[in-house]
Amino acid sequence: MRLKLTLQYSGHPYGGWQYQPPNGAPLLPSIQGTVVAALNRLMDSHTAVPKDLVGAGRTDAGVHAHGQVAHVDLPEAFAHRPTYSWAEGLNRFLPSTIRCTQALVVPTTFHARYSAVARHYTYKLWVGRQLRPDLLHHAGHAPPLFETSINLPAMQQALASIPVGIATDFTSFRDAECQSKQPVCTLTHLQLTAEGHLITLRLGADHFLHHMVRNLVGTLVQVGMNTREPNLSGLLAARNRTLAGTTFAPDGLCLTEVVYTEA
């Protein structure tokens, strides 16, 4: 039987989604490893050990999720359990920084990563001098120079120069270690709102490249600091990562939703 899990987590206590085999250096625990450990504890009267938990997105260290999705295959012996007991039970064994909000039995044709048709992210950016303490670990921080403020109209202008609804080559925002087969993504949603010093960037796309959002944020911050021209068309057309801004902090990034046509 295949189980689909919807997960929320705060990323800062973890070394990212992906399980990292310990090889000498002490590492932060992974989300994946922590959820697998909780699954094992939940099934401890059985010998079955879930070999793999496949996540829709391999979020980086420090990146959060409100709607990460993963699937795992369990022995048919567990099919008699009521579905709600998986979410309730997992939460008893998970630390409070990771919650399972839904567990569903799905067809084995469902794949958390390959069946996803769209993903949504938000990036929270604090542009005041001092990061508000309740946003610690939950917002990127771009402090403006003393007595200045960030150029929000220029940032909006920059966003408007990025195509939405059109397949676009995002090589300029793609990390060198990106494992995607090709650099073309279709953004379906791109919006920047500001409330006081808190800027929220909302993005939706069929898929995202490695570090794509954080590289875009690093570039937008340069525009907001007036150190880069607002029109990003030339940067996109150049297809050259070295021309874009630096990868911004993971703290503000959150995988909010993964969309499937079924299940």
Added chain:
Amino acid sequence: MRLKLTLQYSGHPYGGWQYQPPNGAPLLPSIQGTVVAALNRLMDSHTAVPKDLVGAGRTDAGVHAHGQVAHVDLPEAFAHRPTYSWAEGLNRFLPSTIRCTQALVVPTTFHARYSAVARHYTYKLWVGRQLRPDLLHHAGHAPPLFETSINLPAMQQALASIPVGIATDFTSFRDAECQSKQPVCTLTHLQLTAEGHLITLRLGADHFLHHMVRNLVGTLVQVGMNTREPNLSGLLAARNRTLAGTTFAPDGLCLTEVVYTEA
């Protein structure tokens, strides 16, 4: 010279506002003691030590602030310093869970506690089964019984039974250790909004009694769980703390603003 400081903090790493002299048992640091220590470090080429830092409200352990106000008296020798350097300097010595957002030189007639004419608080309450990880330490949690949801209309009805704009005796919501001279407060603002599973209670008053908001939240949660009648008029009239709900968690409480007629 008297300095007025506006402070933001996350309360969960601290044992509350008030400095507690160490007497054997290991305690969490206090906000007050941490700010005084930062002031001392900032002035370390001088012998002056601020003897006292007076806060507008002595927030409990775990309670947060977006707009706590405090005053401190410093030797006149520091009067030449530009005011902004106090906030900027303090933030260099404070942990990132405490920020000084403003420092102002004020007349010595200004008193953070006694000059305050109004105070505002918010209480965030999560009423879903599982607390969203990013709200950890920043919301109280009232999980509903399985497959039920909290009775929001009843909670609104309960709020409507509490007088606003009229001097009211809040003895029923007053902690036994409250140091206020009298139990009468005038609420100026009382509002409950809900967004999904997150309920936000906003309160303003000339002053608040010890644990008043948390005791009110504990009572409102009972109303929401249908274990108490919505009309709280009789409870208020009874002036009996033992008839109200239990003191709810500090996690959701935040001192958002202290209002003064001057400075």
